[in-house]
Amino acid sequence: MPKREDVKKVLVIGSGPIIIGQAAEFDYAGTQACRALKEENIEVVLVNSNPATIMTDTNIADRVYIEPLTVEVVKNIIRKEKPDSILPTLGGQTGLNLAMELAESGFLQENNVKLLGTATEAIKMAEDRQAFKDTMERIGEPCIASKVVNTIEDALDFAKEIGYPVIVRPAYTLGGTGGGIVNNEEELMEVGSNGLRLSRVHQVLIEKCIAGWKEIEFEVMRDGRGNVITICSMENIDPVGVHTGDSIVVAPCQTLSDKEYQMLRSASLKIISALGIEGGCNVQFALDPNSFEYAVIEVNPRVSRSSALASKATGYPIAKVASKIAVGYSLDEIKNAVTGKTYACFEPTIDYVVIKIPKWPFDKFVKASRTLGTQMKATGEVMAISSSFEGAIMKAIRSLELGIFTLEQDRFKKFSDEEIKEKIKDIDDERLLVIAEAIRRGISIEEINNVTKIDLFFLNKIKNLVLTEEKLKTMKLSDFTPDYFRKVKKLGFTDGVIAKFVGCSKEEVRAKRKELGICAVYKMVDTCAAEFEAMTPYYYSTYDEHCEAKKSDKKKVLVIGSGPIRIGQGIEFDYCSVHSVWGLKDEGYETIIANNNPETVSTDFDTADRLYFEPLTEEDVENIVEKEKVDGAIVQFGGQTAIKLTKALDNMGVKIFGTEPKYVDAAEDREKFDEILEELGIPRPKGKTVFTLDEALKAANELGYPVLVRPSYVLGGQGMEIAYNDKDVTEFMEIINRVKQEHPILIDKYMMGKEIEVDAISDGEDILIPGIMEHLERAGVHSGDSISVYPSQTIDEKVKHKIVDYTQKLAKALHVVGMVNIQYVYYNNELYVIEVNPRSSRTVPYISKVTGIPMVNVATRIMMGRKLKDFGYGTGLYKESEYVAVKVPVFSFEKLHDVDTSLGPEMKSTGEVLGIAKTFDEALYKGIIATGMKLPQKGGGILMTVRDTDKPELVQLAEEFEKLGFELYATGKTANMLNSQGIATNAVKKIGEGEPNILDLIHSGKVSLIINTPTKGRQPERDGFKIRRKAVESSIPCLTSLDTARAVLECIKLGRNEKELEVIDLSVFNKK
């Protein structure tokens, strides 16, 4: 089937802000989709609320809208742009849901817009539980047997029919309270009866228990003609029960014989055919480890996180091919981009092992529950490729950037054997390491298998690594034969780890290794196990002897990527890395990218000239450098991951393009930086550097509370806290020191003023500031968590002038070449510098888009020798836009239990959205609704509990809410205070004051907005914490800063209707 001729203009819907469960993979998919469509000369209109994405670049789509992803807004875009079609299956669940709503409302039909790809009916069949179950029954594919029952007799009958054990799930109880796994009639009698009693509707679901079954996934594709293929199989190392996004996953399946593999492969193809999918699809199975019995768990009728992983694991571009299918092509008409000769209608075969490990935010949210289950908690993931399972595991763990390079971790030493045996029962992020410790203690893998149900195959592999560690401890470097050395390297041990175990220096290990001629070589990811010659410049390292990476004599630059998506280092840095690569290409350089995040555009094999899918550690990068003999490296765009490698690269003799390493150091080194500021006469909040707790307490008392406590060299304010007293300092220091600190800890005087941020480009002489951003919340809330406004709305010319002046001076003094990000605080009519980061920041993508200055491109080319004058944007402060852009953070609190939602100096948001409008109020409104927040409707209830210092300021806010017709609620003191000011407020009991109390009020549904400013500390037992968690669990917006509350009030006052919003095409910013 050739291309459909009725498709000329397509609307692609993105997935919105990065949240847990929906990350960069959809930028990768969406970007591929847009390019695939443009290749076909189809006009592409793109909408996404997330400004940090590559897909929202004006060179990716023809028309770009950074607008809230709501039905009404998208309708406005459709009315304006009049696309003939929508591509709904590449924007995650968000994009799919939106498209389905538009279709179901009849709007698409009225406006003659077609849905491309999988038909609406097929999507419904896959997404609707009952319809899906019916379909599976019709085609004879087994689902997990389950039945809703209202009596214990029915429960017993059904359990008898399907066999024990069964799971009892009471309906409508929070978190499945009252349910559980039962093994016999007696237990079912007890648990079932209890469940029925607890359920509000006297109803429980009896489900066949498949705990311990293998979880297997297949990525499959189908075209409109009915060709079906599988791209990749994946096996979750964790058995059924842990969300696949939180599971360690290996590709291809390792423990399945051909009979089992083909059984599930055929089932996947049968399912995708029965559903009539046109594009990519993910099928998840549970497989009994002791028989051929299996059950279909779920089908995702769209590209997903797993399909991004499958694409990177195999080299097969699923999103691109899905897009071509959507516009009418069949698989046998689409060229295979890997070989350039064959077609997309084939199944990749791989000749290596791929392992994905999720990146969880527990290093940031130390109090969060680490238990893994059906709710995903990871913010990102790393992928590793090796020719052995062990090698892949070792690469993956060091890619996580947790300071973990081997399975042995000292912190488990303190546990007794019995405690370790208990700990392996915990399904959490550390289980891999705990299992290794258990094996080390001599606990048999059969016993571990019995508890964890992790397949013996995997446990044996872990055992092999543990035994190797133990053997190394008994050896000296001089004992190493060349064969043994190579063997250990093949298992993934770095020189540093070997050094630690044998008791010598890393340099000695390295020298001996080189002497023996044992060096990393690179193999190609080519979809075909070398059967055909491939064009993919996509490599991974092994310790074999044959290297496939081709030599090139061109001038080439290595760009260090940013690793896994985590809080504080998100998709923005992938945007920057990719743009840097493109900038280098513009300058005629050959580009090499090193990264390990499978979700990203940077790890698409056609982004750079060569892609090295590798951990971003010193040794791994050094190997690449040695192989490629690069002319230099760029570290400014890969976030802290890349910056951390600066020194190592410098030591390797690699030229660092842009700001020289010694000056990077000067910005980060407290004392050197203070000297520079002093010379320049630029004030900063007073501060000190400390190493020990005693020093910290002394410093804090000298500066006077409150103070900011934080480690240096971190991103996203990791470990940063405001301390109000000695007790706080003690607590924070303990937390920071859990991870060994190579650099001092900073203690600063805390100033609660207006925060201002600039990203500037410097060529060493001149600077260009595309725009000044102002934070809506006063200092104290991390810049990544604050609402940020461009152009600044409340800063006068004099201050702006000062900002430009300071920025200019700082850039010059630090010899910045390329990017610099500076944060200021304006406090009591004085401008202070808080922080200077001689690198790209998370605001760069958004500010580039709303100023029309391609900052990364310009900065990269300047790093390669150009001057600002060459670009025609001028110098100094660039002219302000006529439009206002408001960046609003997005959080994933509902996914993370036990995390305090109050905002502070440590960053907590996972993503961001942008609102663009002609006025500030409307831009803010767009930003707020784009986060998904439901603005309280007039007449609703507002609950206010604020700390004493905020009470005076609350009065005015409360008064305005009252005027708008809101019902006000507050606890004792606050209510009294407001009532005494003539603002009618209902008093609510605090927790512990009897019932009904504040939690009951939240539960009642009378409240649609909560304003709660936290006191201090983060003890979960505090009332404020409970209120905030209750708000999250009840989906009620809870604002923890009065400034944010004020912003929301303004939005309500604006009284805008979504239907009235004018949608703005990004090209308005590109007029020079």
Add this chain to the structure above:
Amino acid sequence: MKAVLALEDGTVFYGEGFGVLGEVIGEIVFNTGMTGYQEVLTDPSYCGQIVAMTYPLIGNYGANDEDIESVKPQVKGFIVRELCNTPSNWRNKETLDDYLKRYNIIGIQGIDTRALTRILREKGTMKGMISSDPEFNLERKIDEIRAFEIKNPVDRVTTDKVLHYNGGDKRVSLIDLGMKQNIVRSLQKRGCEVYVFPANSKPEEILSVNPDGIMLSNGPGNPKDCTGTINSIKQLMGKKPMFGICLGHQLIALANDADTQKLKYGHRGCNHPVKDIEKNLTYITSQNHGYTIVESSLDTSRMTVTHRNMNDGTIEGVRYKDMPVFTVQFHPEASPGPTDTEYLFDEFIAMMNK
């Protein structure tokens, strides 16, 4: 125990022996399937060949008594990157190492099979030797390696007597050229009674059981060596519905005056896309062959190409006009590999029903 893998071009890889130790010469081929090593080992089409698996972890699920395509391993030698000695699967009976030892097969592990595959891809299939002789000397062995030839391998793997498998109302005479057992299973599953005949059986013998149809199986070696079978086919053409797989497909073509030629490095794996031209659909197939029908030698007035390989365009299926005969180059019986083209057995049944 150290071992070497030496190729006829002088390339030497160093590894470790497994299975039994010793020395063996064969034709080195690579298979790209990620699962199904036991089916590969027991596929008689590999007679005379040393098979290298491109997937690096082999032996993960051990060996069992069920996943076999003939009574014993048929390969001359086995090359893997990493042998798993701690297999895990509910059907696992023994390690792959023990299994090969039991059947006296020489294996080598620790080989960079990707590098080997690249060499074979560039230079074509080569002869080679696995040796665990500590005194191994390439110069002394090279002539022996180069002189190796697989002679009439079909004779070595075909049944020596007629075998009978019970079934339903259709009766099939299956000419065993080195057949995979799953061909019989696939026929039985569809209600066929099966008589398996030795490769050199006379047409009269084959027809003596009064079959509803005749099948020609897969098998090893150069199709042109099978002159006896080719002659029988000439006499059987048109007498009964006929279905040929792999070597069977090639022999039927040769019996109809077409020609065959050796491919540079063959097709061996589970991921080969083949277009069914009549259905206009592409299927993923299981393949294992080193020869192919020469396109220009087909008499298009009598034969139609029904299937084509999507990677290199080679002929994958032929239908004979005016006669109930069709053949495919790939393996619809799968095992190992995808069962997507199983429907061809149904077509054969339908043909017999006509």
